[in-house]
Amino acid sequence: MSIPFNRPAVTGKETQYMNQALENRKFSGDGEFTKKCHAWFEVNLPCKKALLTTSCTHALEIAAILADIQEGDEVIMPSYTFVSTANAFVLRGAKIVFVDIRPDTMNINEQLIEQAITEKTKVIVPVHYAGVACEMDSIMEIARKYNLLVIEDAAQGVMSMYHDRALGTIGHIGCYSFHETKNYHCGEGGAIILNDERFIERAEIIREKGTDRSRLFRGQVDKYTWIDIGSSYLPSELNASFLYAQLEMATEINNNRLRSWNVYYENLMPLAERRLMEIPVIPERCRHNAHMFYIKLQNSKQRADMIEMLRENEIMSIFHYIPLHGTRAGINFSRFDGEDCYTTKESERLLRLPIYYEMNKDDIQKVTDVISLFFTEERKV
Ligand SMILES: Cc1ncc(COP(=O)(O)O)c(C=O)c1O
Known part of the structure; x- marks a missing residue:
């Protein structure tokens, strides 16, 4: 990749x-x-x-x-x-x-x-x-x-x-x-x-x-x-x-990652405003460390299509945790209190994008260009 x-x-x-x-x-x-x-x-x-x-x-x-x-x-x-x-x-x-x-x-x-x-x-x-x-x-x-x-x-x-x-x-x-x-x-x-x-x-x-x-x-x-x-x-x-x-x-790494995170945020904001996808929410009381930049798509099918399109463009994106309560060990060792309104649904549509120390700004631009193109092409279908 x-x-x-x-x-x-x-x-x-x-x-x-x-x-x-x-x-x-x-x-x-x-x-x-x-x-x-x-x-x-x-x-x-x-x-x-x-x-x-x-x-x-x-x-x-x-x-x-x-x-x-x-x-x-x-x-x-x-x-x-x-x-x-x-x-x-x-x-x-x-x-x-x-x-x-x-x-x-x-x-x-x-x-x-x-x-x-x-x-x-x-x-x-x-x-x-x-x-x-x-x-x-x-x-x-x-x-x-x-x-x-x-x-x-x-x-x-x-x-x-x-x-x-x-x-x-x-x-x-x-x-x-x-x-x-x-x-x-x-x-x-x-x-x-x-x-x-x-x-x-x-x-x-x-x-x-x-x-x-x-x-x-x-x-x-x-x-x-x-x-x-x-x-x-x-x-x-x-x-x-x-x-x-x-x-x-640590401060240098943190600031460098935050700069990358902010480029993602600004580049993808127009797509979020058009409600084509969601970008992370940072509550006012939180100062985050740019550990991750994720997007949320409509469902797991659209996420799989996005992963594929990014892969075709030599960009590696990865989804994240499979909720523990439905796993073999989870069934043995746990119970889910109340209703699973969001755990499964949100986890199935979350996709993590590349982010690391000293990530090239052009590479971030490339990732967000491919994501924008995904929605343009999707609308043509
Ligand atoms: C939320 C959370 N807890 C614990 C761990 C385990 O960390 P380690 O690999 O250092 O054992 C991870 C690893 O990614 C994690 O994401």
Whole structure:
């Protein structure tokens, strides 16, 4: 494809920092670069404590352990999400309760959460789709009223804001992804953001195979032992050094992506105004990170035709999540509360367009020209 869907960012300093990690002769986790990444989040988000993990999937798994999920506990989330959002809790024995999304942002409909709460509910998981914030004020209010935990799946939301707060820092816990499909990455990686002091010490232990090795490194104990359940959730210094180069350039990457996103938005606005298709809605209280530019077509047939026409023009476009509630695992591990008014319908007509750091403006123009042509040709048929 001459215009790929994604081209993972490389900013220039990755090799320098990876070489520095080699010179340090420290390859396993929690060395100089991991600490630098932690400090970057703690200062820039800001947050109480950030810990790098091997993926967002693993950050979610740590969060599910911290939430002390027991067999039969219920966790509320949207069905329009990545499998890991649900899997992390199912691994601990939870039943997933899906509620419908809002058609404007594709995020969980905060007005449907309260009616899905039962005496078994323990956690609400807002997923900030495309880096656009869920309605966090309402969600935090519901959580307070029913004494629930909020674990933000902010896999796509690094550097996005809700009012003046960074996504991932509003709930009790936040989870980030640094997979190469994300704005800032290290191939595979993630972070858990701990906004509630209660969880910090236990999170360190779970992340270090259930041991207090972190306390040994800080000189707080003279040997480390098995304290709790846990696994190997910390990434190597090579990953951390790569990631740190990207974090240092986070504002530049963010602004560059936003410029591309805005070109898409302006070029496609006339088609949206003619109601031929829909473009993303960014609520006023949200400052997004241009993680994704999607369009919504009439239905899955029109979407398939659009994918085909873009492909013929060497442009890669991809649809997104298949809602979890209808999948084989979803049927076993979940229930859908209320009616699926939008989850399936909206997911079937959403199409993601290419967007990445340093995307050529002419390439964006080419994508939007093909989309415009699609509608001209369609009208001729
Ligand atoms: C909403 C959401 N949550 C979790 C994940 C998992 O992230 P990772 O690949 O870092 O495990 C993804 C991955 O794309 C995602 O989109």
